[in-house]
Amino acid sequence: MEIVFQNSFYLWALVVIPLVIVIHFVSLRYSKNRSVKFANFIALARVSEKVGLSSNFGVLFLRVFVLIFVVFAIAGTSVWYEGTSVTSDYVVAIDASASMLAEDLSPTRLDVAKETAVNFVDKLNPLYSSVAVVSFSGTPFVHQMLTKNHGIVVDAINEIGVRRLGGTDIGNSVITGSNILFASAEPKVVVIITDGRDNVGLSVEDAIFYANDNNVLVYTIGIGTEEGFTEGNGSIVGPLGIDEGELQKLATETGGEYFNVRSADDLEGVYGNILNAERRRVSLDLTFFLLIGGLLLLVIEWVLVNTRFRIIP
Numbered sequence: 001m002e003i004v005f006q007n008s009f010y011l012w013a014l015v016v017i018p019l020v021i022v023i024h025f026v027s028l029r030y031s032k033n034r035s036v037k038f039a040n041f042i043a044l045a046r047v048s049e050k051v052g053l054s055s056n057f058g059v060l061f062l063r064v065f066v067l068i069f070v071v072f073a074i075a076g077t078s079v080w081y082e083g084t085s086v087t088s089d090y091v092v093a094i095d096a097s098a099s100m101l102a103e104d105l106s107p108t109r110l111d112v113a114k115e116t117a118v119n120f121v122d123k124l125n126p127l128y129s130s131v132a133v134v135s136f137s138g139t140p141f142v143h144q145m146l147t148k149n150h151g152i153v154v155d156a157i158n159e160i161g162v163r164r165l166g167g168t169d170i171g172n173s174v175i176t177g178s179n180i181l182f183a184s185a186e187p188k189v190v191v192i193i194t195d196g197r198d199n200v201g202l203s204v205e206d207a208i209f210y211a212n213d214n215n216v217l218v219y220t221i222g223i224g225t226e227e228g229f230t231e232g233n234g235s236i237v238g239p240l241g242i243d244e245g246e247l248q249k250l251a252t253e254t255g256g257e258y259f260n261v262r263s264a265d266d267l268e269g270v271y272g273n274i275l276n277a278e279r280r281r282v283s284l285d286l287t288f289f290l291l292i293g294g295l296l297l298l299v300i301e302w303v304l305v306n307t308r309f310r311i312i313p
Helices: 008-038 042-050 054-074 109-123 150-158 170-180 204-213 244-252 264-276 287-305
Strands: 002-005 077-084 089-095 131-136 140-147 188-194 216-223 236-238 258-261 279-285
Touching: 008 054, 054 287, 077 287, 089 109, 089 140, 089 170, 109 150, 109 216, 109 264, 131 150, 131 170, 140 150, 140 170, 170 188, 170 204, 170 216, 170 244, 188 244, 204 216, 204 244, 216 244, 216 264, 244 258, 258 264
Parallel strands: 089 131, 089 188, 188 216, 216 258
Antiparallel strands: 002 077, 077 279, 131 140
């Protein structure tokens, strides 16, 4: 379980708590001296002693907790934990390097990746799950920001074409996906589909740290066969470029899973596994509960100050 503050800057307001405690005791001492000074009867002085310092510790605690609750609410406090959830928000990141034109998956790896990604989006409930689309080669490119309009998402996937920028930037693709999901209150999932290995940009280790810091699960899918691939004219261009150890590390250390895909049917099955995965990093936004709790404590404090803990003037 992890406590996350969306606006951690406001936690600086907690430094006023010692000041509140000092003001409480100073005002209490002043009230006590004032009540004894103006009382003409010994009985009133004794009553004043009974409702003095010791009786106001409860009020002090209430005031401190009201302040803590309000500050935590303003800071956007939420709790993340490993649990079950029927909904998630997704970023689908598809490798768009030239090797994705390989024909070992018919008609090409890229076409199969796009078609199965569309089928995956179609299975999501548009009332609950938002989806974004990213492609990457030497650098990531955002085709569609997070939206529940799955028709727009499908169009964005279909528009992905090969981008002939050298390299495969898996690390920055994960970070880009995490940034897109930053404001999401639902469990966050990035799906990486690639036939290559991370060889430009930020490292996979940096991507793992960033994804974990933002409570993002990463599922990695290595696509292609071991025999090599052909492009257009039927000539062998090269062997499978997947670094399975790297992709497995990225998935495992962020709470996701790695899948190796050799056919379109395999890829369909992988998407089904991701969709039906029970474990998610689930968030609980505490802002509303903190505000209600602070308001309730404030009412209790007001009642006590004006009844049981009232200081006689």
